[in-house]
Amino acid sequence: MKVLFFIPLxxxxxxxxxxxxxxxxxxxxxxxxxxxxxxxxxxxTVSNFDILDHEFNKNEKRLTIFINSGLEDNLGEVTIxxxxxxxxxxxxxxxxxxxxxxKSNERISFVTLNFTGIGNNKIDIIGTDALxxxxxxxxxxxxxxxxxxxxxxxxxxATATFGSELAPxxxxxxxxxxxxxxxxxxxxxxxxxxxxxxxxxxPQMADYQRENPVFKEMVRIGITxxxxxxxxxxxxxxxxxxxxxxxxxxxxxxxxxAGLPAIxxxxxxxxxxx
Numbered sequence: 189m190k191v192l193f194f195i196p197l198x199x200x201x202x203x204x205x206x207x208x209x210x211x212x213x214x215x216x217x218x219x220x221x222x223x224x225x226x227x228x229x230x231x232x233t234v235s236n237f238d239i240l241d242h243e244f245n246k247n248e249k250r251l252t253i254f255i256n257s258g259l260e261d262n263l264g265e266v267t268i269x270x271x272x273x274x275x276x277x278x279x280x281x282x283x284x285x286x287x288x289x290x291k292s293n294e295r296i297s298f299v300t301l302n303f304t305g306i307g308n309n310k311i312d313i314i315g316t317d318a319l320x321x322x323x324x325x326x327x328x329x330x331x332x333x334x335x336x337x338x339x340x341x342x343x344x345x346a347t348a349t350f351g352s353e354l355a356p357x358x359x360x361x362x363x364x365x366x367x368x369x370x371x372x373x374x375x376x377x378x379x380x381x382x383x384x385x386x387x388x389x390x391p392q393m394a395d396y397q398r399e400n401p402v403f404k405e406m407v408r409i410g411i412t413x414x415x416x417x418x419x420x421x422x423x424x425x426x427x428x429x430x431x432x433x434x435x436x437x438x439x440x441x442x443x444x445x446a447g448l449p450a451i452x453x454x455x456x457x458x459x460x461x462x
């Protein structure tokens with residue numbers, strides 16, 4: 189009979205985790221996904237209080253857990269991956285330093301929380317190491333989604349041509365984009381497609397303008413008629429007017445920049461034939 193009595197006790201000791209944590213006797217199991225540097229880490233808590241929210245500050249090497257407790261005496265266990273947060277820990281409860289117990293191995297840190305305070309509380313777990321050996325993954329925004337201004341005010345070629353972001357011509361282009369095109373869905377779609385094409389060459393062209401005054405003057409002469417025609421967009425008030433005037437200006441500028449040179453070339457060829 190004594191042997192049978194000790195068998196359950198022996199099994200309990202064998203399956204107890206290395207740190208001897210309280211398992212789920214404190215009640216509520218919560219898994220927190222911590223997203224940082226393009227990675228997701230899982231922090232596991234077992235507690236007699238509710239987890240409301242959490243946040244991680246990689247610069248301050250700090251994990252903050254927001255809780256709500258219906259009991260005066262709060263007990264909790266927190267398992268933290270070492271590659272998320274590690275080293276020597278300090279703790280704060282509601283911004284007041286607190287002494288809590290923790291143990292670590294090469295994979296995780298195991299924190300045992302024991303503090304008083306009913307209602308909402310904030311727990312800060314601060315380490316000396318964070319994201320050790322973790323390579324940051326930088327999210328690349330595709331070109332077709334760029335709708336904000338790029339360095340140099342957004343109108344790179346016009347800025348290089350007229351010498352300043354405050355030049356009237358540059359401000360005219362910016363106002364056309366912000367006050368007209370980006371106010372309608374079709375205008376936003378047009379700007380997304382245009383930006384993908386424009387920013388593929390405009391930075392290099394703007395740099396070359398600054399290095400070559402002759403080329404800069406040629407660009408100025410070339411784009412001035414186009415900017416002048418765009419002033420007609422000031423008369424557009426409704427979405428239909430913006431679309432109709434915009435399409436008309438596109439056709440007009442294609443005619444100026446492609447049609448007229450073609451007519452001149454054909455005229456010269458005819459004269460040379462006769």
